[in-house]
Amino acid sequence: MPLTRSRIGLRRKKSWPFRVLGRAVIEATAHPEAGSRLFDLLLLPMRSLILRQQPPDRRRIWDDALSLLTAMWTSMLRAWPTRRMGEVLHDVVATYSDTVPGGSPGFLVISPGKACNLRCPDCYANSATEMNALDYEVLSRIVQEAKEKWSIRFFTVTGGEPLFYRSKGKGVLDLCAENQDCMFLMYTNGFLINRKVAESMAEVGNITPAVSVEGMRERTDARRGQGAFDKVLAAIREMHRAGVPFGLSLTASSRNSDELLDDEFVDFFFRKQRAAYAWMFHYMPMGRNPDPDSMPTPEQRMRLWKRSWELMRERRIMVVDFWTEGTVSFGCISGGRPGGYFAIDWNGDISPCVFFPYAAANINDIYSSRGSLTDVLKTPLFRAVREWQEGYGYRQKDLTPETDWLRPCPIRDHYPDALEMIRRTGAWPTDSAPEGALESLEYQEKMSDYGRRLAETTRDIWCSCYLRNSSPKS
Numbered sequence: 139m140p141l142t143r144s145r146i147g148l149r150r151k152k153s154w155p156f157r158v159l160g161r162a163v164i165e166a167t168a169h170p171e172a173g174s175r176l177f178d179l180l181l182l183p184m185r186s187l188i189l190r191q192q193p194p195d196r197r198r199i200w201d202d203a204l205s206l207l208t209a210m211w212t213s214m215l216r217a218w219p220t221r222r223m224g225e226v227l228h229d230v231v232a233t234y235s236d237t238v239p240g241g242s243p244g245f246l247v248i249s250p251g252k253a254c255n256l257r258c259p260d261c262y263a264n265s266a267t268e269m270n271a272l273d274y275e276v277l278s279r280i281v282q283e284a285k286e287k288w289s290i291r292f293f294t295v296t297g298g299e300p301l302f303y304r305s306k307g308k309g310v311l312d313l314c315a316e317n318q319d320c321m322f323l324m325y326t327n328g329f330l331i332n333r334k335v336a337e338s339m340a341e342v343g344n345i346t347p348a349v350s351v352e353g354m355r356e357r358t359d360a361r362r363g364q365g366a367f368d369k370v371l372a373a374i375r376e377m378h379r380a381g382v383p384f385g386l387s388l389t390a391s392s393r394n395s396d397e398l399l400d401d402e403f404v405d406f407f408f409r410k411q412r413a414a415y416a417w418m419f420h421y422m423p424m425g426r427n428p429d430p431d432s433m434p435t436p437e438q439r440m441r442l443w444k445r446s447w448e449l450m451r452e453r454r455i456m457v458v459d460f461w462t463e464g465t466v467s468f469g470c471i472s473g474g475r476p477g478g479y480f481a482i483d484w485n486g487d488i489s490p491c492v493f494f495p496y497a498a499a500n501i502n503d504i505y506s507s508r509g510s511l512t513d514v515l516k517t518p519l520f521r522a523v524r525e526w527q528e529g530y531g532y533r534q535k536d537l538t539p540e541t542d543w544l545r546p547c548p549i550r551d552h553y554p555d556a557l558e559m560i561r562r563t564g565a566w567p568t569d570s571a572p573e574g575a576l577e578s579l580e581y582q583e584k585m586s587d588y589g590r591r592l593a594e595t596t597r598d599i600w601c602s603c604y605l606r607n608s609s610p611k612s
């Protein structure tokens with residue numbers, strides 16, 4: 139049975155709390171210490187009130203969401219706040235509160251170019267030297283359409299290396315400059331961030347780079363090449379100097395999971411280097427040299443889950459695990475789900491998610507047949523993914539042991555379901571690795587086995603912590 143809009147957390151039009159929040163963001167970024175104290179004063183009583191109103195099986199989920207919000211706020215204030223950044227964030231919040239219709243995607247991920255200056259051995263995007271790239275006019279049109287049709291004001295730019303992207307003499311920073319009412323999160327290896335680039339980022343004011351590291355020096359150099367760690371630190375120095383808020387992009391694998399969020403790493407990057415946030419992704423065997431055995435094991439995955447919540451709850455450091463923290467987003471957010479997203483790559487192929495590299499449509503084809511972005515939401519694959527999400531707890535009244543949002547991902551955690559959707563809807567692989575996956579019984583068996591082992595590992599935690607709310611602080 140569908141929940142009411144307020145219960146599942148969809149935004150309402152013209153809601154005054156968003157306007158108040160937007161104003162608070164501007165003032166707080168100009169006065170971070172006062173902002174932090176004010177937030178504590180407001181949030182703590184509100185938090186208990188909100189939690190008391192939830193049914194027992196929603197309490198821990200709301201507790202997660204509020205803890206993430208607190209960590210995000212504190213992280214933002216730690217990241218050299220400027221009034222300029224506050225104003226951009228205010229515009230984003232105000233636009234959402236005034237215009238976002240329920241039911242539309244909340245952001246887009248765009249990979250404008252495949253080219254990259256590095257060759258990491260297991261790159262999820264299988265980046266290359268060739269300049270496969272979206273035409274700048276198409277890129278710009280995507281952003282305009284997303285703004286007009288869905289009021290989207292938040293875009294994630296990834297790659298390849300986004301700073302390598304050029305088309306018609308323009309790059310990612312031109313896109314930021316031309317869309318000052320939007321916020322851009324850019325995943326980058328950081329190698330191309332020199333003084334001039336950092337100053338340009340500060341000047342446009344609406345971009346935050348998430349720089350990739352694999353852990354400390356040894357791990358980062360081992361995956362990204364000798365000297366990679368020093369180049370990242372040099373980029374961070376320039377961003378500090380120019381006043382660009384930055385975060386980290388982490389890839390957890392079976393090799394680095396046990397040390398990725400250890401004290402040495404956290405103290406170095408969050409205290410000393412003053413990174414504002416980190417997004418943590420798990421190695422996805424869909425890019426160069428795919429190897430399911432390199433994914434973090436289910437046990438490693440749950441240790442990372444525990445550690446990331448410890449950092450967010452106790453130290454207010456925003457470290458978000460893109461998969462296991464699916465409780466915060468009520469499960470998978472792909473396929474253009476309300477408040478969720480979809481991904482567009484350098485060839486124009488449109489997939490439910492960057493980690494689900496099977497395309498339902500191509501934006502160049504859509505535009506040449508006078509269509510628009512909304513056409514993709516009606517494609518069989520996107521419909522199938524959204525139906526799967528609803529069958530897996532999203533918008534459902536009752537959560538069950540089977541709709542476990544600690545393993546929310548159709549393609550990583552429920553591979554047979556994803557394979558069935560891909561085959562049934564005629565979606566096409568966007569690259570050679572996802573193409574090979576469709577042919578390899580060994581790959582399919584390993585992915586299915588991973589899902590089975592993960593289910594055995596998370597089931598008790600899901601049931602006791604979330605469904606019975608037995609241990610809200612664990």
Ligand code: SF4
Nearest residue numbers: 470471472491546547
């Ligand atoms: S498909 Fe998987 S990785 Fe992508 S949003 Fe859904 S859960 Fe996350």
